[in-house]
Amino acid sequence: MKTYFTEQTGFFGKSKPSRLLREFGSPLYLYNEAILRERCREMAGLISCSRFKPNYSTKANSSPELLKIIREEGFDADAMSPGEIHILLASGFKPEEILFVANNISTGEMEYALNKGVLISCDSISQLCRYGRLNPGGAAVVRFNTGIGAGHHEKVITGGENTKFGVNIELSGEVRAVLKEYRLRLVGINQHIGSLFMEAAPYVASVKSLLSVAEKFEELEFIDMGGGIGIPYHKQDGQKRMDLEDLGGRLSELLMNWAAVRHKDTKVKMEPGRYITAECGVLLGTVHAVKQNSSRTYIGTDIGFNVLIRPAMYDSYHDIEIYENDEIIKSDQKNVVTVTGNICETGDILAKDRELPPVMEGNIIAIMDAGAYGYSMSSNYNCRLRPAEVLIGMDGTPRLIRRRETMEDLMM
Ligand code: LLP
DSSP states (O other): OOOOHHHHHTTTTOOOOOHHHHOOOOOEEEEEEHHHHHHHHHHHHOOTTTOOOEEEGGGGGGHHHHHHHHHHHHHHHEEEHHHHHHHHHHHTOOGEHHHHHOOOOHHHHHHHHHHTTOOOOOHHHHHHHHHHSSSOOOOOEEEEEEEOOOOSSSGGBOSSOOOOEEGGGGGGGHHHHHHHTTTTTEEEEEEOOSSBBOHHHHHHHHHHHHHHHHHTTOOOOOOEEEOOOOOOGGGGGOOOOHHHHHHHHHHHHHHHHHHHHTOOOOOOOOEOOOHHHHHEEEEEEEEEEEEEETTEEEEEOOTTTTTHHHHHHHOOOOOOOEEEETTEEEOOOEEEEEEEOSSSSSTTTEEEEEESOOOOEEEEEEEEESSSSSSGGGGGOOOOGEEEEEEEEEEOEEEEEOOOOGGGGGGG
């Protein structure tokens, strides 16, 4: 027996898929506030330590209305660019609540963050020197690479040997020399081993290494362990959630022992993105064609990879629900089909050789767990318009939080 996420969670609240598409257009990104808040609370309670405060990683979903809710839930935030800093500040985050986790930025971009009062994490000696020249005597943060990486695809593993990120921990002596040269105070260190792991072991091992680096720097005010906590994308087949209790327990123990030995009350941070926003988002679209090409049946929808690029870019899997007259089609009869979008590329595939109930033109299709790296990675490729975003509030009422783009936007 499959489980259907929108049914289980009452995802659509007081509305129905067909009404939502009529009102806001197809395709459509929908977010559920209750699920978002639930995920925030789970993550905020991960570590039993008053010095723990997670940063939300804005890149997963930078919709201002969601950012406001995440802040309300007590999160600080990470930014990856001046644009994300701008959106965070405009959404109510204070400069001191933001960490700019920078990668290969220009002097101008450093100046932007410094002028806003936002801390910058440098991820190479080269960038740390540039920072030192710009802000001698200032507070610095360095991102380390502990040599450990994990993630759902090689493109998103950010620790270990095959990645551009971080300063190798073996180079902490050089970091110390640069700090001295520019009289910088190292107030924080961070890491990020990669995105979407479901097991605690690599993360815990890497935190252990990071703590051994922390030993070497007296003035540290915080240690930031990075993001990457996975979510179950195969819920229909009963995939289990990551065991957060196990992860939280192991981290708490590690950190408590470390603090006890060091007699320090260093703050502890994390950088979760996907865990916070993936599951509160469902992407709705419409089936416009069903066709047979050679041996394959293609389901043609309006969800091109300009709207959701994860399947095309990483072969990522998302559960799919199909609706007929607003009811989920749960027929026992299953066909193997390939679900595609409307972009002019053969790789525009949402789901390859997927078992689905019979699908017809006019059916509504829903892509689950689309709240992270969905809208934030969308584009205007093929001059397609980005969809609207709608938030289903705590009382189940839908509210437009970002309008659908117009043809005029394409000329800007
Ligand atoms: N911190 C840093 C420095 C990061 O680079 C990332 C993600 C995060 C935190 C948040 O990671 P999360 O908790 O969301 O896994 N587009 C890919 C994921 C790319 C992640 C990039 N970095 C995807 O759709 O799977």
